[in-house]
Amino acid sequence: MNSFGKIFRVEIFGESHGKNVGVIVDGCPSGIALSEDDFTADLQRRRSGKLGTTPRIEADIPHIVSGVFNGKTCGTPITILFENTNTKSADYSNLQDHPRPGHADYTGMVKYGGYNDPRGGGHFSGRITLGLVAAGVIAKKIIAPVEICSELVEVGGRTDIDECIRETMQRHDSVGGLVTCSCKNVPVGLGEPFFDSLESEIAHIIFSIPAVKSIEFGSGIAAAKMYGSQHNDMIIDADGTTKTNYAGGINGGISNGNEITFRLAVKPTASISLAQETYNFASGQVEPLEIAGRHDACIAVRAPVVVECATAIVLADLSLRMQ
Amino acid sequence: MNSFGKIFRVEIFGESHGKNVGVIVDGCPSGIALSEDDFTADLQRRRSGKLGTTPRIEADIPHIVSGVFNGKTCGTPITILFENTNTKSADYSNLQDHPRPGHADYTGMVKYGGYNDPRGGGHFSGRITLGLVAAGVIAKKIIAPVEICSELVEVGGRTDIDECIRETMQRHDSVGGLVTCSCKNVPVGLGEPFFDSLESEIAHIIFSIPAVKSIEFGSGIAAAKMYGSQHNDMIIDADGTTKTNYAGGINGGISNGNEITFRLAVKPTASISLAQETYNFASGQVEPLEIAGRHDACIAVRAPVVVECATAIVLADLSLRMQ
């Protein structure tokens, strides 16, 4: 249940404070140049250290332990491991009794009967997205010359993003953000009618990223207010170029050769330092909860590279499926 | 590529003007009472006939041809067929040369090399959602006492919905709409962290419904403007009930026992009677296109029952996967 893709298949694993997090990529064609250095740029973008991100800083060094020989992919499963080193596990002892609001503490406890690893969020940690990024780096090589670009465009509804984050941090609070993504040079024909529509596949993986609350393609939610005479994108050229792009580059679930565009809302990080009232299952009372540990004030800051890599995984899988 | 689900698996098939459209449901438990009458109410809700829907009216009588014996499901694949009778195929002859803007004519032609059935949209037709509705009727029986309720709440940005549709039809145009959905009595624990998150699964199937442009869970796009101290839903009871429901009933990809809530935008029907300028691949010119045929002025009118049934399919599959 932790895998994605039909031909280019990605499986992620690990817990935040366990020995390793990582990913297996199965179905990658052989002969693609791949070294650990190839991951540096995107992993660096994902790392904390920027304004609004957690003070837990990990080296995030990828170890390719299978599937690559002499600097090229073998065609066999590629396994990439990351070590968890900078862990402070003492912080998470009482979460099963007093689960954090907005978090997976309660649902995880019920689903797994209390056996899931609570330290640092365990398998629910955003840290597991390291594997998504690593897989996406490989996917981008497969889909070249497709270019995917994701950006954080608003935080807390504002475009003075750094200032908004700074104010939020001063209040020991967290804040949400708005992220856009566009894909250029996508060939016509990716995606299927209905169940494996390109929107279905992209939405599926984007909602795998923790904290995402919405996705809109092209006109998105505005489409609900529009008329057909406005919304229909006039084709103006033999390569399928359209004058407008309300469709977001997709018709009938299939890429139409225009830019694929979507945007998504990222909720504010659930973990905040402010005391919060919430139910204590041990006492049977609503009581104040103070969350220790180290957290991102604006997790949306770190989302764009994950969004790009997740999108690349979808496009790689659909590309390899196309006859 | 036309199937959905891991245990409760749904496969839809058919073309708008072919002999049959239909669905196979595999993995349905045995012993569930099922007759053709059970489909009547939801099929009736999906049928055209209401204001804003196409004048093509089909009987939509379901024929169960496998998997049911003596009024109970056998545990084997259930096949349900519908006939296409009220077809006017002469209307669709020139779409490959002069594809309709906003439609799958162009992408379908490229993807299938010109071999797809263009009549009435072929396999891209909204008519294929008959199979979704039929499968959803079965799914609802599996997930009882879960209650799913979807509603059309706005058309063209207005709440005087009928009036807006009437004005749109007078202008020979089409219009989009906003649809909400909520699910009550969902047990805690449905969904998986990451790839098979409940949001991922629901979004996947909702974007399988033609014309959907966005989906938002709980706070949705507003989450991007919110602070953690606002957004976190305080747990107030031992059953996990929360005071607010910005999460939309899902934490960490897993249902938390509160109402699951989401909403989606449906774009205006692409087919309109107004002449539209668009590229003619035969002449190499942008030229006016007039679309004959019969179409819905507001396809969103027919969406709610499809949304409910699609959601039921997700919940049935996840329920049957749970240990």
Next chain:
Amino acid sequence: MNSFGKIFRVEIFGESHGKNVGVIVDGCPSGIALSEDDFTADLQRRRSGKLGTTPRIEADIPHIVSGVFNGKTCGTPITILFENTNTKSADYSNLQDHPRPGHADYTGMVKYGGYNDPRGGGHFSGRITLGLVAAGVIAKKIIAPVEICSELVEVGGRTDIDECIRETMQRHDSVGGLVTCSCKNVPVGLGEPFFDSLESEIAHIIFSIPAVKSIEFGSGIAAAKMYGSQHNDMIIDADGTTKTNYAGGINGGISNGNEITFRLAVKPTASISLAQETYNFASGQVEPLEIAGRHDACIAVRAPVVVECATAIVLADLSLRMQ
């Protein structure tokens, strides 16, 4: 659970005495010429009527109800239906109390809680292989110029096959048979190491055919008695041709370009007219059972075309998966 294949995906459905049996083929490329006449030859080979086959004779006329337009595949799911007409359902009334030995009566009853359709074996009937044959006819077109040839080479351990069957029928008994299969012109590279090895995939589908008890590739069971110096197939040419073919055309799970060869044992039909002692769950006694109904004295007679078609499905799926 009733589907096979990852890209070329086949789903079969139906009960022996239900309205229809049939198949959906998803993932078939567009543009392949296909008409109902294309199925005639293989369906005719599968039909009863020959010595040793059941007196129940069905017309077995295929109805293509989706996925084909103007005589070519559309690229969308192809649904093919067959009608059940020549049914005598009164024969099967007491099977739940007194299940036939060697049959699925008992396992089906337990698995499905008594809700499966017992008439004519229901979904366990060999009649469901009609869908396999229909899908195989399409698969053969995809894998051309691969040639698959399956033959019945022994019945009851004898090569005077007709005579053996005649004697068996005179004794109101049934008899098993040995079937071989070979595939020519298979390209090098089909199959995967380990889980999706070519042997794994072929064995998987061959054991889907009712009554198959064994499969051997190349040297088969004799390999257990051989030495490496005998068994290793010397490569003698730049195209990978080997001098011997103990490997059966497969090394490391992957086709090596030589003929793929395997053979399989088909058990005697479980239904025989001779009275048999077996447990009666109603009386709690072992009692004689007489089976009415119409049955094949040697089901192996009808197996070769099913084996060929099943093998074609595997090769089509693996071909379409290859990059």
Next chain:
Amino acid sequence: MNSFGKIFRVEIFGESHGKNVGVIVDGCPSGIALSEDDFTADLQRRRSGKLGTTPRIEADIPHIVSGVFNGKTCGTPITILFENTNTKSADYSNLQDHPRPGHADYTGMVKYGGYNDPRGGGHFSGRITLGLVAAGVIAKKIIAPVEICSELVEVGGRTDIDECIRETMQRHDSVGGLVTCSCKNVPVGLGEPFFDSLESEIAHIIFSIPAVKSIEFGSGIAAAKMYGSQHNDMIIDADGTTKTNYAGGINGGISNGNEITFRLAVKPTASISLAQETYNFASGQVEPLEIAGRHDACIAVRAPVVVECATAIVLADLSLRMQ
């Protein structure tokens, strides 16, 4: 393509001389006691060291790096790594030009375009079955009290097994063997009619084990020579016990509660020290090849524990799928 199972899903990875081989087990229920010690017994059975096995001896110490917390499974993916330490990679330099007969050298080269790792057989190595054994150890815990017992019963057609191996080693040759397997206490109802029949699933995974050439259930190949009156297993008790067990514990693809029995032939190891004539792609000539490296004279000696573990994986997956 390197995964098996629908609910209990196993993915194996690694190359013989790479950094790690290993396995991910997804879909394992939470709360199962699991420590690295649990793997010792089965890993020890699989290890070389016995008569007829390779002098390459590896410690085979399992490292659980995800999915287990406080000695219990979390319900999240379990990743188990093994290190490759005792590697002599110089031995494998010329295999692409002069592929070993009976080996995957040629098929691997063609399939992967020469990019696969040739050292020690790379991903084709029997060493990859370490992951199968590790996953099987977990599976056995899930299916308790099912007992699976596999044995080597013949080598080179002889039952004086050690003597046969000794003679074979003196001749610098290798030899095949016959392995049986039986499963006790299997509940009625595992497996599906047709594609996911219990035989299909078991055969699928058994043919994933390198060197397996045949599989027979119950009567096996002898069924081809039998009559229905002999082959049908009379039910003699209310729990479904049969007097004979020609069915091998399976009817209609579904376990019937009796012992599941099957046997399989393992071919002689392809790598032998004797010089062999075979094609040299560099010279374009058939030339003698001498294989250095360290190999098993009778790989069948190590097969039983792998067969048991592979079978346990199937039964665990089917058990978890059952409603």
